[in-house]
Amino acid sequence: MATETKAMEPKKDELLPEASERTRDGRCFVPRSDIYETEDQIIIVMDMPGVQKDNIEISLEKTVLAVNGYADLEEPDGFALARAEYEVGDYERSFRISNQINRDEIEAEYKNGVLHLILPKTEEALKRKIDVKVG
Amino acid sequence: MYRRFRPTSIWREMDRLQREMNRVFEDFYPNRTRSAPGFPAMNVWADEQSVLITAELPGIDNDDIDLNVLEDTLTISGERGTDDLPEGAVYHRQERGSGNFSRSLKLPYTVDTQKVRASFKDGILEVNLPRSEVDRPKKIAVKVG
Numbered sequence: 001m002a003t004e005t006k007a008m009e010p011k012k013d014e015l016l017p018e019a020s021e022r023t024r025d026g027r028c029f030v031p032r033s034d035i036y037e038t039e040d041q042i043i044i045v046m047d048m049p050g051v052q053k054d055n056i057e058i059s060l061e062k063t064v065l066a067v068n069g070y071a072d073l074e075e076p077d078g079f080a081l082a083r084a085e086y087e088v089g090d091y092e093r094s095f096r097i098s099n100q101i102n103r104d105e106i107e108a109e110y111k112n113g114v115l116h117l118i119l120p121k122t123e124e125a126l127k128r129k130i131d132v133k134v135g
Numbered sequence: 136m137y138r139r140f141r142p143t144s145i146w147r148e149m150d151r152l153q154r155e156m157n158r159v160f161e162d163f164y165p166n167r168t169r170s171a172p173g174f175p176a177m178n179v180w181a182d183e184q185s186v187l188i189t190a191e192l193p194g195i196d197n198d199d200i201d202l203n204v205l206e207d208t209l210t211i212s213g214e215r216g217t218d219d220l221p222e223g224a225v226y227h228r229q230e231r232g233s234g235n236f237s238r239s240l241k242l243p244y245t246v247d248t249q250k251v252r253a254s255f256k257d258g259i260l261e262v263n264l265p266r267s268e269v270d271r272p273k274k275i276a277v278k279v280g
Contacts (some may be wrong), residue, residue: 006230008215010176010191034225036220043219047231049193050257079180079187084168086176086191112192113258 027089042119049113066094100125185265193258212237
């Protein structure tokens with residue numbers, strides 16, 4: 001098991017501008033993510049502070065799992081920004097997943113600005129693994 | 136005899152030029168943020184009576200955040216843990232940091248600690264720090280002589 005820990009990084013990485021442009025105003029960030037694999041699942045953890053639960057879109061198209069989080073760009077009423085260290089923006093990231101994932105059973109949980117995607121492995125993938133163990 | 140090091144005029148000129156260039160670039164990107172010296176990154180908002188601080192603290196429980204206000208200094212500290220991995224689990228990718236954090240911010244005035252309000256939602260901490268009554272500027276009327 002990996003025990004190495006990373007230092008906390010206050011800076012967010014911005015999404016590189018690609019061929020297609022965003023229709024929404026504001027910046028877009030790549031959420032920092034952890035991916036780990038257990039015996040029967042693959043879990044993706046993403047930091048998306050400032051996004052409300054209902055403003056997260058997750059889609060699976062062929063083998064690409066895409067996550068979009070839309071932040072609330074509203075600023076505090078009556079206050080002027082005196083010092084800025086971070087910018088509020090949307091989040092976007094996609095991962096290619098293997099065909100060993102049971103596509104119909106993918107689950108998502110969101111709490112305290114962190115999204116957990118739980119990707120269960122298919123029966124075949126699990127069986128195959130057991131076969132190898134026996135062999 | 137001790138003599139203070141004085142940069143020669145050419146270096147001073149270079150410094151001046153550099154400052155000038157920095158200013159030009161800052162003007163060019165007026166919305167750019169300063170880099171945060173530590174975790175968490177904070178934004179500071181102000182109005183006449185109070186300062187509002189927002190900070191990005193994803194993945195931290197409400198109870199794991201410590202807020203301390205002493206006169207004019209706010210300290211945010213806490214710990215960010217990692218998921219409890221079951222036996223045999225392996226990381227494929229690890230970009231999210233974890234551990235203890237602490238940051239202090241000095242405010243331009245003394246805070247009325249009784250009236251400090253804080254909320255935490257979707258990984259964003261919001262702290263409202265009202266200026267203490269005693270510290271507020273007094274208006275002085277100008278009398279016509």
